[in-house]
Amino acid sequence: MNLIGNWQKTTDSECGKKYPAAIQFKANGLYEAQGDPKAAVHPTWDVGTFKLKHDTVSLSTSNDAVIDYQASEEAGTLTFRDPEGCTVAYRRL
Template identity: 30%
Template sequence: MADKHEQSMVGTWTKTTAAACADKYPATLTFQAGTYRGMRGEGQGMVWWDAGIYRLEDSNTLVVGTATDELVTYRISLQPDRFEFTDSDDCLVTYRRA
């Protein structure tokens, strides 16, 4: 059975950040227990989060398997209807539950 952190991510999320720095993140994310899939938006090129594994280490730490299969750790703020993170380039990215 998935832990409570994973269950809180499960579902479909839509990116609300329009900043150019967030272009490398998918327009839509779908999380299942332990895995995710990113879907590009219209005209969007390669996405950094394409498909792979993820885990919430705690309520503020998300580890994602990226397009290069590297496991990258992000500090996140997770609420029932949205989550946001700041990447290593200081880009703030927000997703809302679809």
């Protein structure tokens, strides 16, 4: 699984609204994300660190907590599953 690069959210579910519209994973282990400017909530992922271990991505979140997400990548689509079971997908830009 290669996270490095720019990703755009394709999921439009209610539970996925707290996740950003776009995210960029950088080679130095940092990420920067962008929420929908009109969203009612600040994105859970905004700026922080990420670590990939097997199929788990540990992301630091907007309040600095580090959360583990189950992740998979297939055909340019990156899918995360959060601890509450919400699934959110991104396509590579």
